[in-house]
Amino acid sequence: KQEVTQIPAALSVPEGENLVLNCSFTDSAIYNLQWFRQDPGKGLTSLLLIQSSQREQTSGRLNASLDKSSGRSTLYIAASQPGDSATYLCAVGSNDYKLSFGAGTTVTVRA
């Protein structure tokens, strides 16, 4: 069974600092890995999708890397803003239709 771990559980940084969020998974036989953002009481918003054959994906200030062999992904958010405050979830897609989620990292960006 795929186990997904996100470290740290919570992070507080001053505005402008770069954010580094870590995700690790136990089974390297993945289809893809997806990063989501969740605001309190809301649904999940997809940020980046990395296919198993890719090493990284970028969108604006966001960059996500994938190292399948070591079972790790990292989400970088450059020049953080207060609007980046949210919970970030890592999810690993496998060949059984299922998505395995980490518990999330709750980010607070202080103005």
Place this chain on the structure above:
Amino acid sequence: DVKVTQSSRYLVKRTGEKVFLECVQDMDHENMFWYRQDPGLGLRLIYFSYDVKMKEKGDIPEGYSVSREKKERFSLILESASTNQTSMYLCASRQGGADGYTFGSGTRLTVV
């Protein structure tokens, strides 16, 4: 952009009631999913459907059923609501294979 629409943001139901949660997607996706999210337990898969009229149990199907009569609509049914089914319910869809998931905005269900 793909849209996944959940019909209700907030619902309050009484114990023993039959509850229907509706989810509609507008991009002809093959696969649809129902999750519930609880503090400390994360997201857990209840049921999923990989095609019309097809359904598979997820990790926590007890107390729930689903219906998928049309490709765009996936309904979650609580046959007899109980207080331990108070939760945030999230619907998702994807085309299939290695496609990414798109989630709806969630339904916060409270059973009293």
